[in-house]
Amino acid sequence: MKKSNTAMVPSKDEKLDLVFHALSDTTRRSIVSRLAEANGTVSALAEPFDMSLNAVSKHLKVLENAKLIDREIVGRTSVCSLKADVLHDAMSWIDQYTTFWGEALDGLERHMENQFGDPTHSNKLEEN
């Protein structure tokens, strides 16, 4: 959620911040669901929701900012479409940990017993 630090290039962390934030709202997830079916204009996308067109427009901006959607201006309309890659990034991040429990259950015991507050545990933190 933070602004970019010095460079204008968003870090991986910042990108993930944006994607997960974008997905943290039911309305926006619903929009993503619809866009997975077909592209849509702003007003078409707004139609099912009980809120102003402007509110939906803002939600679309959040999704766009997170690189989850693209817009193509067609006449006076702006057609939104889903983009795959960032969703894939979010997926990958989560996948690191779900597979951890899912398949590699052998590691589970270690996980349940050790804790890195213990002096016995080497306490490396390598983020992402």
Added chain:
Amino acid sequence: MKKSNTAMVPSKDEKLDLVFHALSDTTRRSIVSRLAEANGTVSALAEPFDMSLNAVSKHLKVLENAKLIDREIVGRTSVCSLKADVLHDAMSWIDQYTTFWGEALDGLERHMENQFGDPTHSNKLEEN
């Protein structure tokens, strides 16, 4: 991010709101990363971060609220551990769409061309 409507039982939407929101912060994702390695006390988890213990405690509360972590009080410490299920829910949600592009590329053209602003497209919205 909304409060529960009438019942105190969080809906699936509300749960996803909480999980994705919890994951939308770099600090919190970092904490999840660490907890995937081993359980940890609040102060042990806080140690790598350049912020007050209280701030980390709040982050942990957000993760706990999203059911991403559990706490076990051990003496005067509270040991946090990761929970798998909710991460799995988030994963599943994303997975709906990543597989859509990933494997089922046959549907992609339809996706790129149609738009449900068209009167030709039946406009069903079934959330989740």
Added chain:
DNA sequence: AATTTATTCAACCATATGGTTGAGGGTTTT
């Protein structure tokens, strides 16, 4: 018993978020 350690609670602050309304700015349609 007193002190230190581990953690939470409460109040506060600045900024972000999600919604609103109203005013444009281009495009089509008439």
Added chain:
DNA sequence: AAAACCCTCAACCATATGGTTGAATAAATT
């Protein structure tokens, strides 16, 4: 040219968020 349409921008509002500091609670150490 005028009107209707699609959409964004700007201002505003209430609440949420992420951080701070300081006090309070509870367990462990001295």
